[in-house]
Amino acid sequence: MSVTAARAPSPQPPILLRETAGPIAILTLNRPAARNSLSAAMIASLHAELDDIRDDKAVRGVVIAATGPAFSAGHDMKELTARRTDPDRGRAFFAEMMNACSAMMQAIVHLPKPVVASVQGIATAAGCQLVASCDLAIASEDAKFATPGVDIGLFCSTPMVALSRNVPRKQAMEMLLTGEPVTAERAREIGLINRVVPAGTELGAAIELAQQVALKSAYTVKLGKEAFYRQAEMSLADAYRYAAEVMTENMMARDAEEGIGAFIEKRKPTWRDE
Secondary structure, eight states: OOOOOOOOOOOOOOSEEEEEETTEEEEEEOOGGGTTOBOHHHHHHHHHHHHHHHTOTTOOEEEEEESSSOSBOOBOHHHHHHGGGSTTTTHHHHHHHHHHHHHHHHHHHHOSSOEEEEEOSEEETHHHHHHHHSSEEEEETTOEEEOGGGGGTOOOHHHHHHHHTTSOHHHHHHHHHHOOOEEHHHHHHTTSOSEEEOTTOHHHHHHHHHHHHHTSOHHHHHHHHHHHHHHTTSOHHHHHHHHHHHHHHHHTSHHHHHHHHHHHHTSOOOOOOO
8 A cells, every 4th residue: 555645735935025225225015817906915014115225224215016917907816706795795894905905005004114116017996006106206207007996886086096196186086987998108107107118128117216215314304305295285275384393404404404404515415324
């Protein structure tokens, strides 16, 4: 009688990869077979990495990229649909997922470091929301963007929040109401992304852009990024009042004193990030 030893299951690759390029952390969505959909595990992993990066002084910028032909197809619909057998037909899980995803997107906005999206393929629904939540975005000429929830009876309400804060109202409504994809060039025209580059060069371009910002004072970038998002939600008068307070605080910082001195003396500043 022969006995065959059971084979150990092959270890699953991590769903989120983290690498470094100098002072830049590269977070890569790694579910290519699922078009990098934002499962509960993916959302949690992204949020955890962002929390870890927040206080890591060695990291001065972040790039969010993806493996495979798609950047991200949005929420994992198979995962969501599986919970319709719950006693409440999935309501509690759906609420948990939408709130967790919203918190992760806000973590990008609140991170005191620049976050750049590197988009190589489709970015749809919550995937488009992820791009819109980043401070900057570089896209391949082959990339496409859409909020197609309306096509399946599920309006992209949470993606709408980030999208409508990036592009003009009429363009946002057209994307949300028709679900039609827009090209990378059109996305650049309406302000959803910053630059369109040849296919295959988007990651390098995103890292280069992040490194360019990383050369600045980290204190100044942190102060400026927070002020940018806060003033955008204020009235004109309140925004100017708040911005004047920020400028005054910034003028008192050591790096501002050093930077202005270096400008006057025609030399390169030496930042201390304070």
